[in-house]
Amino acid sequence: MKRETLRGRHNEIIGYLEEKQDETILRDAHNVIAGRYLNGMDRTYDAHGRIVSASGNILLTLLCQE
Numbered sequence: 390m391k392r393e394t395l396r397g398r399h400n401e402i403i404g405y406l407e408e409k410q411d412e413t414i415l416r417d418a419h420n421v422i423a424g425r426y427l428n429g430m431d432r433t434y435d436a437h438g439r440i441v442s443a444s445g446n447i448l449l450t451l452l453c454q455e
Contacts, residue, residue: 404452415448424451
């Protein structure tokens with residue numbers, strides 16, 4: 390598993406991306422899951438499991454909505 394820290398304009402932590410073999414998980418600054426992208430299905434889901442994008446990885450837009 391690879392974990393990348395996402396930082397804002399003033400170097401504050403705004404979230405984390407965790408890349409696993411079959412999915413990418415987005416967590417907010419408080420380490421709460423904000424969404425996930427499933428590589429095999431090419432779909433992005435929000436924190437509640439609803440499809441946000443039927444094709445493509447748009448996880449970072451979920452972080453901007455908070």
